[in-house]
Amino acid sequence: MLSIVGLAAACGKGNDNSSATASSSSTNDSAAASDSGAAASSDSAATTSPAAYTPSVAAHLVPVAMSTDQMAKAKSLAEAKGCFACHQVDAKVVGPAFAWVAYKYKGNPKAEGKLADAIEHGISGVWGGMPMPAQSVTPAQAKELASWVLAQKPIAPPKAS
Structure with missing residues (x-):
C-alpha cells in the first residue's frame, strides 16, 4: 500500500x-x-x-483496499452476524456470492452506501426473487460488512441459461 x-x-x-x-x-x-x-x-x-x-x-x-487485519475483523463480523448462512465468498447459496456482488458494483462510487443500506434495511429484486431481510447490525457494522464484500476479488456471476 x-x-x-x-x-x-x-x-x-x-x-x-x-x-x-x-x-x-x-x-x-x-x-x-x-x-x-x-x-x-x-x-x-x-x-x-x-x-x-x-x-x-x-x-x-476508487474503493480503498482493506488491510489484512481489517479483512479478518470484517470476516469475523460476517460470521458472527450469520451472513454465511445465505452467502459464500465465491459460490451462490441462498443469496449471491460476495465476489459476484463485488463484480456487480466494481467501480461504482455509491456501492458501499447502497450495500450498507441493503444490509441494514433489507432489499429485494436485485439478485432474483429471494429478498434479503434487514439484518440486526448497526450502521457502522453495515458499512464495515459492505466494505468487506466490495474488497473481495470480483468474479462475474454465471450467465443465466
Whole structure:
C-alpha cells in the first residue's frame, strides 16, 4: 500500500513541480497542500515527502483496499452476524456470492452506501426473487460488512441459461 501511495505521490508531485526549480520544490509542495485544503502537518518532513500528496477528487471514487487485519475483523463480523448462512465468498447459496456482488458494483462510487443500506434495511429484486431481510447490525457494522464484500476479488456471476 505504501508503494501505491508513493507512486501516486510521485506522479502528483511531478505535475505540481513541472515548472518549478529544484530549490523551490519544498515551498511549492507546501503551497499545493494548503491550496488544496489539506491539513498541514507540524512536521516539516511531511510537507516535502511523497505522503504530502493530496489526491484529486476522482481518486476518491476508487474503493480503498482493506488491510489484512481489517479483512479478518470484517470476516469475523460476517460470521458472527450469520451472513454465511445465505452467502459464500465465491459460490451462490441462498443469496449471491460476495465476489459476484463485488463484480456487480466494481467501480461504482455509491456501492458501499447502497450495500450498507441493503444490509441494514433489507432489499429485494436485485439478485432474483429471494429478498434479503434487514439484518440486526448497526450502521457502522453495515458499512464495515459492505466494505468487506466490495474488497473481495470480483468474479462475474454465471450467465443465466
